[in-house]
Amino acid sequence: MIVATGLTKRYGSSVAVDGIDMVVEPGRVTGFLGPNGAGKSTTMRMALGLDRPSAGSITVDGRAYADLPAPLREVGALLDAGAVHKGRTARDHLTVLALSNGIPRRRVDEVLDLVGLTGVADRRAGGYSLGMSQRLGIAGALLGDPGTLLFDEPVNGLDPEGILWIRTLMRSLAAQGRTVLVSSHLMSEMALTADHLVVIGRGRILADTSVRAFLDEHAASWVRVRGPRPAELAAALGTAGLEVDALADGALAVRGAGAPDVGERAADAGLVLHELTTVQASLEEAFMQLTADSVQYSAAVPDRHLVPAGA
Numbered sequence: 412m413i414v415a416t417g418l419t420k421r422y423g424s425s426v427a428v429d430g431i432d433m434v435v436e437p438g439r440v441t442g443f444l445g446p447n448g449a450g451k452s453t454t455m456r457m458a459l460g461l462d463r464p465s466a467g468s469i470t471v472d473g474r475a476y477a478d479l480p481a482p483l484r485e486v487g488a489l490l491d492a493g494a495v496h497k498g499r500t501a502r503d504h505l506t507v508l509a510l511s512n513g514i515p516r517r518r519v520d521e522v523l524d525l526v527g528l529t530g531v532a533d534r535r536a537g538g539y540s541l542g543m544s545q546r547l548g549i550a551g552a553l554l555g556d557p558g559t560l561l562f563d564e565p566v567n568g569l570d571p572e573g574i575l576w577i578r579t580l581m582r583s584l585a586a587q588g589r590t591v592l593v594s595s596h597l598m599s600e601m602a603l604t605a606d607h608l609v610v611i612g613r614g615r616i617l618a619d620t621s622v623r624a625f626l627d628e629h630a631a632s633w634v635r636v637r638g639p640r641p642a643e644l645a646a647a648l649g650t651a652g653l654e655v656d657a658l659a660d661g662a663l664a665v666r667g668a669g670a671p672d673v674g675e676r677a678a679d680a681g682l683v684l685h686e687l688t689t690v691q692a693s694l695e696e697a698f699m700q701l702t703a704d705s706v707q708y709s710a711a712v713p714d715r716h717l718v719p720a721g722a
């Protein structure tokens with residue numbers, strides 16, 4: 412279990428992590444989500460003793476990283492897949508890591524097998540593809556068979572097969588009862604991988620919730636409706652008190668009622684429909700709404716054209 416209490420990191424006058432309180436529970440994948448610069452990597456680095464908190468604390472199973480007697484056996488991490496000596500083979504890299512941490516040499520073969528690198532274990536890491544480097548980084552994280560795992564943006568730049576592999580691996584590590592914290596700025600990916608979400612923006616927690624509850628709260632569904640007489644349809648729905656937006660393809664987006672209601676309002680007005688669909692807003696949209704005030708760099712997005720109620 413990872414516990415952060417009042418965790419704060421300042422760099423000069425800027426605050427990267429601003430008084431975070433969170434508990435990352437074992438037995439589930441916790442997605443650590445935030446836009447660029449939100450403070451995800453800084454938080455993970457503090458959990459791993461690579462950065463020192465300016466205030467507060469972050470512990471793994473009740474102890475600060477520096478106080479863990481055998482850190483690699485307690486916490487495994489993938490922070491930067493490129494952080495491997497390029498001239499070393501994967502097997503050499505893992506063997507050095509194992510021996511300097513009191514881990515038996517045979518464990519190297521086990522983790523190579525686990526990540527699917529056995530066939531290329533004697534090639535230099537400098538010649539590895541990004542996907543192979545990620546697998547090697549993960550092999551290093553798993554070397555000490557730790558109960559807690561931290562992955563910083565593990566799917567960045569991976570192809571669909573690599574993404575699926577990492578997703579499946581994280582889920583199985585959590586199913587074994589381990590604590591798994593994975594950072595990402597991709598909500599859609601987290602929706603498929605994580606059970607729980609901690610959303611962070613500008614160093615502060617914006618949400619700490621299950622994926623399901625997050626979706627229910629932030630990604631409200633709406634109804635897409637289309638007919639041969641859109642102006643009359645918009646007017647009929649507007650008169651019924653529903654919020655109607657015109658979409659670029661001539662359809663209407665209706666909020667405030669379900670598809671059955673929208674269909675009945677159209678029938679009441681004697682209007683034919685060619686399409687009536689419930690649309691679930693994506694997690695990505697919900698995430699962008701939640702973090703809209705926290706993004707470091709943002710571009711203007713043009714407003715949708717609004718059809719006034721009763722038009």
Ligand SMILES: Nc1ncnc2c1ncn2[C@@H]1O[C@H](COP(=O)(O)OP(=O)(O)OP(=O)(O)O)[C@@H](O)[C@H]1O
Binds near residue numbers: 448596
């Ligand atoms: N060593 C450092 N010195 C000064 N500022 C830093 C340092 N490390 C991080 N920061 C700043 O702290 C803030 C948080 O950065 P951090 O890398 O933790 O964010 P992140 O959520 O991991 O972002 P990304 O998704 O871009 O990796 C950013 O504004 C960053 O510029």
